[in-house]
Amino acid sequence: MEARDFELLIGQNIIDRYHSDETRPAVFELLGREWDLLDDVWPPAYSPGGELFADLIPFTEMSSFLEMGCGTGIMSVLAALSGVERVVGLDINPAAVRNTELNAGRHGVADRVTARVSDLYSAVTPDERFDGIYWNPPFLNAPEDVVDSSIWHETMFDPAYAKLRRFFHDALGLLTPEGRVYLWFGEALGNPTLVRDLADDIGYELRVLKRIELTEIPEALADAFPGDLVAGADDPDAEWHLHLLELTPLRSR
Template structure:
């Protein structure tokens, strides 16, 4: 099986696993806090990402912060709680915009956090600039002709990593002097040199703020991964996950 077809299979299995889960809670706990979860918004409780290591991002030095693909708004809220005065969440999913607003209100930072429906940076207003921009992007590079425009495919797949390339290229131009782009990115299947290449293409230095290795699939997603496909001769593959900082030179 071609690598991109494999990524399509895994991604679709994860989507189907989530959509068939009739026991999704409307409120979940993460990082010692409770969070609202609306239908049609991906639950971080399934596979927590960069929010687990948000303390590595220097929010307390930022006056402004943008979260791309804000989802439930956890990173937006954490930035505001850490002292960032102006926080903006962007998401292609209108339900995620509402979810971010709900969690900002739940945690008392609605005066600092706003959210907008946006196709990447389309909702950024003229003159807006940020000290930090963050995204937990789609990890999977599926064939373009097999990916549709549904929220689920937009969340899971990025053919040829076109969206990620735009995110870095256009985001660099939205940074204040001294600002940086932050990424939670996984080297599970795709191109292990991708982010290094993107840093060079956009004249950025790359810093690894956190790196973890996983040899087991999260319990909530285990049945989405066919064991015979991910296990090689030496057993299950390792997953390298990174919280990365790209800072313009």
């Protein structure tokens, strides 16, 4: 099986798990807080991402922050709770925008957090600049001819990583002089240098803030990954992992 077909299988397994799950709560707990969860918004309890390591992002040094693909809005809320004065959450999914607004209100930071429906940066105004931009993007490179425009395919797949390339490239014009990009990404399926290669091509210095081996995938999603893939994480040459990355534009040095 080709790598992209393999990634399609895994992604579709995860989507099917979501649709068959009748136990998703309307409110869930993460990081010692309760969060609202609307239908058609990805449940972080399935696979918590960079929000688990938000303390590694220097929010106290920022006055503005953008969360791409805000989903339930956890990272946006955490940024505001850490003192960031202006937080913008963007998502192509209108339900996610509503969900972010709900959680900003729940945690008393609605005056600092603005959520907008956006296709990548389309809803960013020309005068806006940010000290930090964060994204937990689609990890999987499925064949383009089988990916549709549904919310779940948008969430799960990025054929040829075209969206990730646009995210990095366009961020250069939206960062303040000291701004940084933060990415939670999984290079788990045979391309262990993808982000580093993109960083080199576009003009970023990359630093790993946190790395997690693939064998630590959430139990709720373990059966979405074929057994030979998880077992292969024992191979030190595979470099299958998840990580929180900080990318600094080289122009700011």
